[in-house]
Amino acid sequence: MTRYVMVVDQSRCIGCQSCTVACRTWNDLPLDIIYNPVVSEGTKGTFPEVYRTWTPTQCMHCANPECVPCCPTGASQQDDDGTVWVDYAKCMGCKVCVNACPYGMRDVSHVVPRFDQYVRKCTFCRDRRAADPAAEPYCVATCHQRARVFGDIDDPNSEVSKLINTTHTERLFTELGTDPQIYYIPEMGGGAR
């Protein structure tokens, strides 16, 4: 089986937000929607030992998503490969899933016409991969630091498997039982590795 995941290497991310721009462009997003903000807690440490880390985010494509079972229309769904996505034509815009996602990774645009407001979220570039099975998600392809790595965790030879099996990775809010599938290689206080 194929199970797509992403590994995000925080020690490589320089906070340039290229992935954010790439995603907006690929998905032609309205101005008030961002699928993958790159957030930072700001400068840490005491001068001169200061550093700063970045957390590139996006939908965690949870193995046990909160947002799918609560959807009353069946618009919110998960593929066998783990990709969580929304069928825009089926979504009635009730925003239950938006309220259910603990990561805040779903949103409704308010700059589109009033009764044309469905829920959007990162699709792991489902459309792009469907058009070309060899293609990576656009944010991954765009990242010039190779901070985002996409692949099949069920394939032991994939880069993501190797990284996850050999490196210390962390995931966000695992205590909620969502089993998120974005694996972060944390930056150890900003030191070069």
Added chain:
Amino acid sequence: MKHHYWEAPIVIYLFLGGLGGGIFFLASVFDLIVAPGAGPLFFAPVFFALAALALGCFFLVFELGQPPVFWRVFTTKTAIIKWGAVLLTVAMICGFVWWASYLPLLGWQWAAGLAGLLAPVRSLMIGLAGVAGFGIMVYTGVMLSTLKAHAFWATPALPVLFTVSALSTACAAIALSLGGAVDAAGLGLLVEELIREIVHEVDIVLVIAEIVVLLVMVLSFYGAGNVTAQKVAARWVRGRTAPLFWGGMVGGGLLLPLALYLAGAGTAASEVVAPILVLCGGLLLRYLCVYSDERAPIPGEERYYERLKSSDTRFMTAWKQGENKY
């Protein structure tokens, strides 16, 4: 951080849903068990229940991003909202059939034939509407409490609170409308007085229960909730929301009507003012809860979204309404 997507229409929907469901439930209990034959007295309350549910559904559908797709809620199997929609539909259809069977009470003789036709299924209809009504009351709270991304909602106390509040507001609405549209005399008047008295006593118990559940929920979050829930509880107990919570909800919506119920029994203060306050309290409770939708931020997320100050209205207006719309 704030994670706010549901607005006032959802608040009104949750309130009206609970209210309508509660009236159906109580009407069925009285009509079938406590005072069989008291049906006509509930003609007006059931009308208000139907109106409440219909209006609630209108607000719900109005709040949807794509209202024409709403029928799809009946196509899924397990989603909790689907059950809400089914219960609402059952309650409204059965409630309406029951209500229509009493239409001649309005002096509409043309409805006599229809009423005669529907009379045999009255008990069944109010029974089904009562069960569905009970489900709606519970569902409004369960729906919020399953969304555990919002720490303040994710407590079993919330469905209990919403159910108690729904029953309490239903008692208030019944107290205000019982016997409307019928000229009760003799025995009927006695039954009406009896029901009024029971509803009065029951609402006293419910208001006390609501105070207890509300305080237990808020104060336990305040004392021992997780960081997010604790922050919300602190906002309620001693922050920005405190005047509305203590003054509006606890004072005006619960303690004051309780005092009026107890001290003013038999006067307009107890029979009109207190129920109205209870109804306002119910609406306020839904408002306070729906607007307590904080979620735990991903480290750095708050900073990210706060970079653009909402006070920068010139930019925001240009951004949202300018030429560069998409």
